[in-house]
Amino acid sequence: MANTKNSNKKPKFSPYWIYAIILAVFFGIQIFSGGFGGQNGNETTPADFFSFLKDGDVKNVEIVNNREARVYLTTEASQKEIHKKTRPGGMFPSVGPVPNYRFEFGDLKLFQEEINKINQENNLNVPIAFKTESNAWGEFLISLLPFILIIGVWIFIMRRMSAGGSGGAGGQIFNIGKSKAKLFDEKTDTKTSFKDVAGLEGAKEEVQEIVDFLKFPEKYTSLGGKIPKGALLVGPPGTGKTLLAKAVAGEAKVPFFSLSGSDFVEMFVGVGASRVRDLFKQAKEKSPSIIFIDEIDAIGRARGKANFSGSNDERENTLNQLLTEMDGFGTNTNVIVLAATNRADVLDGALMRAGRFDRQIYVDLPDVRERKEIFEVHLRPLKKDDSLDIEFLAKQTPGFSGADIANVCNEAALIAARKGKKSVNKQDFLDAVDRIVGGLEKKNKIITPEEKRAVAFHEAGHATISWMLEHAAPLVKVTIVPRGRSLGAAWYLPEERLIVRPEQMLDEMCAALGGRAAEKVIFDKISTGALSDLEKVTKQARAMVTIYGLSDQVGNLTYYDSSGQSEYGFTKPYSEQTAELIDKEISAIIEEQYQRAIKILEANKDKLTQLAEVLLEKEVIFKDNLEKIFGKRKFEKAETLQIDSESPALSAADEEE
Known part of the structure; x- marks a missing residue:
């Protein structure tokens, strides 16, 4: 029985034979163009040739295609010790006389004049013959090379397509329908944890509970509780929504799929929905797992709004598939979806309802206490002055987001380095805030x-x-x-x-x-x-x-x-x-x-x-x-x-x- 199974298996495809054919073509070109075996003589220089000519060693000279000279020695000269090593040989037997030397020269007229001059001075009569050669086999093989390359690439693509066909959604060309999500698991070196997320206590508590549920599900299921199917992180840009997701990836000991909402969008019809199906298929196979979709508003916009051209049909299909996967027939409750956006007002109502995104976690701009904690995180890698007052810095940055504070710390370090300081002090931070809020000083600006x-x-x-x-x-x-x-x-x-x-x-x-x-x-x-x-x-x-x-x-x-989503449209x-x-x-x-x-x-x-x-x-x-x-x-x-x-x-x- 085992022999029958083995006999039905298709031989494993190896692309190396394509490369072997290409190498054989190059090898043939070299053979037929005389590149192997020294069949056209040994290399020399015009100066050596003129020396041989003066000594009377040259029998005749053959000029090929007006650019190469082939030198034939006399019988006596070929027996000299200096010329013995130049006897032609090679991999294949030659047909007809074989030159002893060959070389390329510059101007034909000057070359002929120099030979005639040496003939007259030394009373010699070395004949010059002209010959035109064409390498038919070499040219033929060179003409075949592009077709061989095209056939090789075509076979390679077809093999890729057939290999992807066994993967379901990956059957499309170049696996375009497969998910682009990046997988983080317990073996992945994800260093971000909740300790790296300063402030955001309420938001951290919400997402930490999700991680805790995945680690210890019996703690909640014993009381009849169910894990939330989704959590939506909402807030202004730079407040730490993606950082929270990174912390979840570092803390959760379950597979974590991370991607952006724009990863679903493609110019081909049906690709977005296919990628959604493939993403949830992978997540269910590795359940319990977490899916994080950053900037979900790229695919989650409200349907049917301002659809004049029908250009958003593909996006709506992607959203419909996402809604079905999150809460529809056959959904798996062991897959949790985290998403982040700073434009929750444009998201579709069906996406926001309970059962899909059960929780909406608002990540607001930090207050003065939270800004102090954020400063402490971003000041760790800096060589700061011992007298630096972090509370003072927190009070000087009202309205700053976490990303703004990170920028302030980096800008302060750059300013201190520019001034040649050994550490970053308070004035460097104040100058950094000046630079970020007001712009760069232009003291040389012309003003009356x-x-x-x-x-x-x-x-x-x-x-x-x-x-x-x-x-x-x-x-x-x-x-x-x-x-x-x-x-x-x-x-x-x-x-x-x-x-x-x-x-x-x-x-x-x-x-x-x-x-x-x-x-x-x-x-x-x-x-x-x-x-x-x-x-x-x-x-x-x-x-x-x-x-x-x-x-x-x-x-x-x-x-x-x-x-x-005002019902008044364009009217006031x-x-x-x-x-x-x-x-x-x-x-x-x-x-x-x-x-x-x-x-x-x-x-x-x-x-x-x-x-x-x-x-x-x-x-x-x-x-x-x-x-x-x-x-x-x-x-x-x-x-x-x-x-x-x-x-x-x-x-x-x-x-x-």
Whole structure:
């Protein structure tokens, strides 16, 4: 029986015979072109030939194709000791006379003249014969070589296709329908663990429970619990969603499949759905297992929205297959799906329902305590100064994500290395935040004295208003050194508020308009320098009216759609009369704060001028400079961070375009 089975087996394919044929062709070319065996004589040089000619050793010379000379020696000369080693021989017997030497020369006319000259000087008569040769066999074999290569590649492709056909979805050419997921298992060296994930305590607890369930399922199943089928990590970019997934891969002692949502997308129809099937097939074979899909919004967008051309049919088919695999007939509960996105509002409702993604884990921007933990993680590989205060750094980076903090640490190390320091100190980190938030300093930028004076008063206006108002963010640093696209910038250290009141928003708008108000008060002219300020206050005023319902005229209404799938389409969700009312209300709010800023600056015009002159002199001023001119801030809170001029705190910059 065993012999029968063996006799039915197909002989194993070996591609080496293709290479053997190609080598045989090259071998044949060499043989038929005279490349083996010395059948066309031994190599020499024109100088040696002329020496042999003068000695009378040459019987005749044959010139082939006007570029090669073949030398035949006399019978007496061939017996000389110097020529004995040049007797022709080879692998194959020769037909006809065989030259003793051969060589290539340059210009034919000069070569002939030199031979005639030696003949005359030495009273010789060595004849010269001309011959034209064509290697028919060599040319024939060379012409066959491209066809042999094409046939070899075709056979190789066909063998690959037939080999892939036994793998189900891999039967398509080059296995295009197979999943591109990268497999991590207990044997894979995955070094990331939950210890490397700073902050994110709530999110870590959620995903850690999934890992714990896979390790100790009886702990939960004994009480009748079921493992969640999926968990969706949602949050702004850079907050650590993918890092959490890497930690799961490092902690879980089960197979972990990782891929991106775009890995399913292909130009060929049906490939995405095929890859989904193959992915879940592999995961079920290795269950219990975890599948992680990064940027799932690439395939998980809501179906049927703005489908004018039918171009998203392939993506919808991929999504349909994913929905079926996650919760449909024949699904396996031992496969858990983790996914990450920063655009949960565009995902399909069927994908978000319980039974597919049972949990939505929101990964938010870190607070000051979590930023301190993140700094501790990213400072480990750095050679930092012993006096570095990590809590100070955490307070100087409000609104920074984990990725931003990693960038700050790396930039600080680069700045310290650029300055030739042995360690990274606090000033390097502050310079790094400066660089990231405001851009690179451009001290050599050409700016006229008049423009520089206008920028100085503009920035001094921001500083004055923010110092005078209770709810404006405390000023930290003002500079008129150009950075990035801005001619000047003001840094603030805003409070980390969970709720914002109208008076706080209005004070911030007034401070933002302080630059343009200062230009009006001092020069009685305004400029284009307030572009970013106007953009900022316009967005704030529109949000007050249309989103937060903080307008007396419009009332307690909001036109914000948190799902991102407004039923109104391209039409506005309010009438034309309401649109006019909204426009008037936004304009009134901005104009009111602008006039308020002008009144404050007119009342403090002498201090504004004094501050601008200091700024023109030093180019960079800090909090203590404002205290000398304005006195201590009336609204200073006890918990507000105190900053001196040697170590300024840096946060978000207010840029002047």
